[in-house]
Ligand SMILES: Cc1cc2nc3c(=O)[nH]c(=O)nc-3n(C[C@H](O)[C@H](O)[C@H](O)COP(=O)(O)OP(=O)(O)OC[C@H]3O[C@@H](n4cnc5c(N)ncnc54)[C@H](O)[C@@H]3O)c2cc1C
């Protein structure tokens with residue numbers, strides 16, 4: 001029996017995770033990458049349940065936050081990706097610092113981010129840099145208010161230069177980060193910081209920088225080795241630096257897995273009894289045995305929201321179209337905002353006025369919207385879905401990865417005649 | 426009737442008999458206008474604003490300083506007065522006004538030719554008064570000429586008109602008046618609500634107000650000789666605080682909304698008609714485009730009034746008929762305000778009373794209490810003058826109104842934004858905006874940057890807003906939160922909806938105000954969630970995607986589960 005051919009649509013974390021288990025299961029994997037999604041824009045923190053929700057329930061129950069062990073398969077994936085630092089079982093979870101001036105926990109994190117837990121008993125030095133969005137003094141002031149006595153850290157802004165050229169005041173974060181991919185440049189950075197660090201004493205300080213420590217590889221460890229103090233980035237959700245590092249690590253892993261990668265936008269997936277076909281906007285359709293849809297939510301582009309008045313002829317829509325569509329189109333797919341956001345909630349489309357954003361512990365409709373799947377992850381016959389494209393659940397890295405791993409595993413098991421995929425709705 | 430109040434005109438109020446001579450309730454354009462006028466005439470004034478300056482209709486209007494063309498048909502004298510006053514506003518705050526050239530396309534129909542001829546005659550009459558406000562005469566245009574001016578126009582057009590109006594940033598107008606009043610000695614209390622109006626049990630005369638600072642809960646009492654209720658659509662509620670029946674300050678609350686788009690789609694304001702025949706418009710606003718407006722009775726919570734998606738759809742459909750490009754733009758925010766329209770129109774011979782009216786509640790047994798009902802941004806100065814004239818008579822003051830003679834803060838001198846940009850080595854757009862908002866007072870911000878060059882940092886890259894201006898807004902312009910800073914500087918109102926600046930702005934506000942740092946996060950998250958609510962009603966395909974990204978970013982960097990993000994009152998230390 002030949003290896004099942006699996007086409008994975010998407011190139012985010014869910015797609016990569018599916019490629020990982022599908023390859024391991026012996027499938028022949030083709031990944032169709034449409035471009036940038038949530039994974040390439042994420043901030044470097046890795047959660048299972050959204051951190052703000054965890055911290056709030058811990059606050060209410062009075063229980064201490066604890067890192068939970070990753071399931072074996074997730075651990076294996078994280079190890080292969082070689083991008084994150086995962087907290088040890090039972091240890092306090094990492095405490096990250098954000099450019100918004102707060103501290104937050106995470107299950108795991110991009111290795112370049114600073115974990116305050118590694119800075120106990122130290123003063124975290126924050127170099128000033130003339131860049132929009134980076135104000136060391138204000139960050140220090142806010143973080144001093146944000147850390148608890150239990151963190152055992154202090155903070156201070158320092159004047160040591162971190163920008164080498166004038167234009168570096170204005171280039172975007174990820175470009176500045178890319179400059180530190182270069183060893184000579186990193187050596188320069190270490191040398192400008194060394195004197196200040198010596199002055200404070202190596203044993204008593206750590207170093208916090210913006211999202212600038214490498215775009216294709218994480219450079220925090222290299223800098224830390226040169227300086228002899230803990231070094232890391234502040235988490236920034238608008239920089240794209242951590243996302244850039246994810247994309248590099250993903251490409252390397254796909255390479256290792258021997259997956260074929262096709263660049264293109266998928267417009268339609270034909271499931272059903274015959275062999276599924278994946279239709280691209282340009283180029284030949286791909287024939288295969290099973291499809292994994294990992295096209296992301298609204299951010300990734302897998303789910304689109306277009307209320308009837310948009311794109312309608314100037315005279316107004318005559319027929320009411322569903323406001324949510326799936327990209328690629330899959331016959332019979334059912335999308336939802338959940339609850340009261342069905343197409344009938346107004347004569348002209350859903351009213352998101354109050355529900356688009358999260359409110360208290362309720363997640364927002366825009367976070368939740370997606371395609372319905374059955375309990376085994378099937379969206380149609382021979383079509384599985386994973387990650388943010390799936391309705392409900394939380395939009396977090398570990399959820400995307402876990403569902404991707406499961407979908408890849410199920411896809412590879414297709415060659416067994418009475419496989420779960422065959423029994424799909 | 427022994428206890429009947431004396432007729433209003435014969436009463437004389439003593440000056441200096443209480444903590445203040447006048448308490449003004451409401452920091453909209455009418456409230457700050459009266460505070461300025463009365464202070465200039467030598468009265469001791471305290472103003473209380475429950476939310477923020479320009480929080481109500483004044484900061485949420487279409488911002489047109491028009492010359493009252495609609496009075497032309499029945500009383501050209503009123504149009505003349507309106508145009509003259511538009512000219513006065515221009516003279517005292519030249520930096521705040523900008524020209525809005527209007528195009529009024531007329532679609533082909535059986536009546537189109539007649540319509541055009543009528544409009545031509547109408548605007549010809551308006552042209553008579555245009556020089557009073559430095560306006561340009563109208564032009565009758567063919568369909569081809571209209572398309573040449575604005576290629577984005579669609580529909581089967583017969584022709585149209587162009588005419589000239591002026592626009593203003595209502596929030597800046599309020600801030601300027603409040604600053605001037607304060608500099609002349611008035612006390613301005615923002616974030617402070619009036620909870621009750623005390624009156625003498627026997628004569629009914631006003632004695633004092635009781636106030637509460639909504640952000641820290643502090644309360645107090647202030648004695649006063651007269652009270653001006655300048656609370657716009659809140660006026661009936663405010664009158665009730667003094668034990669009057671709400672109908673004594675009756676008005677029709679007419680809610681109106683606007684939608685702002687992420688880019689400048691046209692250089693003209695364009696009039697359009699909705700499916701039910703109402704006039705609406707699309708207009709350029711700096712680097713954005715604005716669509717307005719609706720008019721619906723509103724009996725909801727005035728302190729929490731936002732646009733809804735039905736209203737947005739109604740406007741978009743109307744505009745798209747003549748200007749379809751609107752569908753391709755990204756809505757970046759919406760705003761809503763409630764007009765305090767006069768309930769019953771006044772006598773025909775006095776057309777301006779159709780717009781506003783000073784109510785002396787002595788007639789209702791409450792001497793010393795006055796309500797300003799109705800009004801327009803464009804006529805605020807006149808309305809304030811009328812109100813203050815009444816007060817001046819009561820206080821037996823001889824000094825006449827001079828608010829049209831002395832400049833508002835920043836309006837005394839013309840500043841060259843390009844020279845400023847060069848001196849400070851800042852972006853020319855940033856300098857242009859600074860000069861627009863502050864006029865000659867941009868010098869104060871320049872001074873800050875000279876002393877602390879780091880304050881030239883751009884906090885809000887979309888608009889753009891410099892750190893020095895944010896600090897200035899808090900230190901000098903009474904801003905107390907990120908929302909307040911946004912109202913004064915437009916920070917966070919650009920394409921990214923505050924994603925890139927709310928946290929930073931919160932930190933600055935907290936630092937300037939000496940609050941514990943944890944409030945920075947709460948203020949920022951609160952601002953982001955409020956902004957998001959105003960966008961959610963206008964989501965299209967691209968907006969929704971951007972919105973989902975904004976939620977993910979805010980969750981990652983700030984967390985969105987603060988318990989009281991939704992509550993109106995913040996909890997700050999006393
Ligand atoms: C700013 C930000 C901060 C975040 N912070 C955190 C955090 O702190 N903690 C946490 O746990 N999670 C966080 N997340 C969430 C997390 O990143 C996502 O849940 C996860 O990356 C989703 O992965 P995915 O593979 O399902 O979707 P995506 O990464 O969106 O991938 C979808 C992919 O499908 C492609 N695609 C879509 N449609 C098509 C088509 N028709 N044809 C071809 N290709 C297509 C897209 O181009 C994209 O490559 C954050 C996300 C963002 C954006």
Ligand SMILES: Cc1cc2nc3c(=O)[nH]c(=O)nc-3n(C[C@H](O)[C@H](O)[C@H](O)COP(=O)(O)OP(=O)(O)OC[C@H]3O[C@@H](n4cnc5c(N)ncnc54)[C@H](O)[C@@H]3O)c2cc1C
Nearest residue numbers: 451453454455475481482483486487489619657681802803
């Ligand atoms: C959609 C719309 C478009 C408009 N377009 C134009 C236009 O283009 N041109 C024009 O000239 N006019 C326009 N107007 C009209 C104009 O904006 C208003 O008439 C004018 O701003 C009213 O000002 P105000 O000071 O009376 O009321 P507001 O600006 O509403 O001020 C009232 C204030 O009182 C405060 N307040 C209420 N209760 C209390 C209390 N108990 N204690 C303390 N403070 C209190 C509120 O917080 C509020 O800030 C428009 C109005 C709307 C709604």
